[in-house]
Amino acid sequence: MTELFQVLSLHSDIEKLSRYRAVLSPDFSMYLEMAPVMQLYNVFRNRWCGAYWASKGIRVVPTVNWGDDSTFDFCFEGIEKGSVVAVSTYMASEHDNRCDQKEWFMAGYNELLRRIEPARIICYNTPFPEMQGNIIYVDHERSSWKYMNYERSFQKDDLEAFKIGGAYQKPCDTIEPYLIGKGGGSAYGGEIKPAKPEDE
Template sequence: MTEENYNYRTSQTLLRNQFPGKGKWKIPVIPKFQPKDGDFNDLLLIGFDKTNLEDQNHLDRMVHFFLYDYRFERVWKNPEADIEKLSRYRAVLSPDFSMYLEMAPAMQMYNVFRNRWCGAYWASKGIRVIPTVNWGDESTFDFCFDGIEKGSVVAVSTYMASEHDHRKDQKEWFMAGYNEMLRRIEPERIICYNTPFPEMQGDIVYVDYERSSWRYMDYDQKAMPHEDLDCYKIGGANHTFCDTMDAYMIGKGGGSAYGGKWRPNPNKPQDQRYLGNPGEIKRTIMNNGDVYKTKMGPDGRAEMERHETNHNRGDKHTNPHDHRISWDNPDEHPVPGPPINYPNGAPEFKNFSEVFCMKEIIVPYGSMNFETISEFKRSINWGAEIEFEWNGAVFNIIRYGTDGKITIYAANKPETEKVCETADEALEYMVGDDRLRDIITKVHVVSRSI
């Protein structure tokens, strides 16, 4: 045996056995976090992919790994590389390697081991570490809580199980694992990234998902330092699209790898118009009096929608105009297409069946308002046409405006329009003296297509 081969086969890079483990699988134990005064006061997190050695403004945050795994595989492959950087922050959550329900059990166990090993390793280097807890179905309960001492502070995220993107079908999965975690670990505190469910018990430290995003940091994190570029590689291939992804849009971790399917939000009755009986037409009256007529296809999903308005831009839309509705996307949400205008008069809007049925939906005041910036961006990206009021003035945003791009303008004032490539660019529009990003969750939305 050569010296090189001997050194490799006995190295910790291969063996990973330097930390004592407990239980059948000898998963490494992360030492209990020792809280200090103020650790959990107005707590914010920072994604690992946004940390760097030059950062001086966010060192009071804790580092999280609620990100796609490829963004932090480096901490497993080369654990020494980030010690200096991570040690500068208030604390570090152990890396949240995914536990998707569809994963092979051996992979789920491997990811639990990697989570705990990295946490134990960082703790051995003097970094303050809080275990991140994740789980699959009940079959993972025999190992997914190993390596965490009873009474520890732990961290979880409700994002993948919550109502974002109209998904609610993974809450039952989350609560089953959460309650089992309470029983087995009896945590002292639970850091919850994203809004906790009302049913969640325990001493919960809520961390605001939106305020922890890079949009609310004090410097432009999009310019990543060279040392961090490796976190964007899989098999040596650069993923250039990462520069434009929302850093705080978590899309991984637990639950189903495919995500939940779209369903109408019960708090937004206007969503109900997209589903119905085959051949049915639903008539929706928006807060500003606009009327939308939505026609169901043979499968009971909307296939065409007529807007009896020109959205305060007669040069962009005829009154009425139609939109084809597409459902061809992974989570099967409705996507209104570009407007179909009728300068010479619109054809009759009728259903395909012999039995005509018209149901009416009157949209309650305030139910179309945006609760988060992410909700607004999702709406725009899905093809929305929006009208809102702010300080007595009316503004419109249309997904397919000038040159087929996002267009925002004061009502009936084409000279005020701004043509945007992205929803983020639209959020920089000045609504009077206010930037749209700063007020989008405060404006009154009077009409909204999706």
């Protein structure tokens, strides 16, 4: 009975995902403190889900995540050169005292540019000014599940179908959030660095 439920649930998930023009492969965590075997396993799970969804006729954009430079030998594997990819600055940005992790993020991001040479980069959360490439910004605030609607259908054949407005002024596209995760950097964050002097 459990197997039947899992098959029915999987079929339902595929049906829901197939209503979108494209989906991102899951962003399984690659925390710096993780054992290397867990980091490797999470890269495997990311690529497996993407490959499985693609085998069901779903257009998949691979989400790329990394740990420190010791993960560079496997975290970019299985992604075609010149692909559209997705990344997240969420765990390297200033939320939860993690603003000290930008250097870690940029080292992996620059390696991604060198190894994959992506055609476009979907960036969940505000891109850093130093980020190079053809970036499509995804507004973190609008990525809440409360905005999800599985009944939508998109008629256009390109990313224009997902464009939204926003206050962010970097000269790059924006894309509506859909099936985006997050997880990288240190799970513990960094030193507390108040955003305003009055918060000290």
